[in-house]
Amino acid sequence: MTDRLVEANQAYAAEFSDPGMDAHPVLQVAVVACMDARLDLHAALGLELGDCHTIRNAGGVVTDDVIRSLTISQRALGTRSVVLIHHTGCGLESLTEEFRHELEMEVGQRPAWAVESFRDVDQDVRQSMQRVRTSPFLPHTDDVRGFVFDVRTGLLREVDPA
Numbered sequence: 001m002t003d004r005l006v007e008a009n010q011a012y013a014a015e016f017s018d019p020g021m022d023a024h025p026v027l028q029v030a031v032v033a034c035m036d037a038r039l040d041l042h043a044a045l046g047l048e049l050g051d052c053h054t055i056r057n058a059g060g061v062v063t064d065d066v067i068r069s070l071t072i073s074q075r076a077l078g079t080r081s082v083v084l085i086h087h088t089g090c091g092l093e094s095l096t097e098e099f100r101h102e103l104e105m106e107v108g109q110r111p112a113w114a115v116e117s118f119r120d121v122d123q124d125v126r127q128s129m130q131r132v133r134t135s136p137f138l139p140h141t142d143d144v145r146g147f148v149f150d151v152r153t154g155l156l157r158e159v160d161p162a
Helices: 002-015 041-045 064-075 098-107 121-134
Strands: 029-034 052-057 081-087 144-149 156-159
Touching: 029 041, 029 064, 052 064, 064 121, 081 121, 121 144, 121 156
Parallel strands: 029 052, 029 081, 081 144
Antiparallel strands: 144 156
């Protein structure tokens, strides 16, 4: 499979031209989203190369590492807005912290990270918005909005932060 990806890169590189931009996103926005393969963020949001920073992980959860990336994005690279995107049918809705115990039993070491599973996607979006808004490292916390992407329709639904 990796060979197929490398071959695809060769075709991409043959047509590639330097976009002539730096790492500062044109729209001054950072998008935090789930890594789910059903989310084509650029297409869903009408984004082009260079428009935003994209940070993805399992669940689109705001973890310490996401705060690290957002801090660099805001303080060093000029972003001012944060968009959080979770989605319907997320695998983290059925996973529990028991997953960490199972890993410990299998490999003999308990992971230091939390699974960050959830049952209520809207509540998890609210929690993620709160983590961004209360981080002492992020200077731009007034433009933080959260959404749930419907994997069946492709539509975003905004989540009320209250």
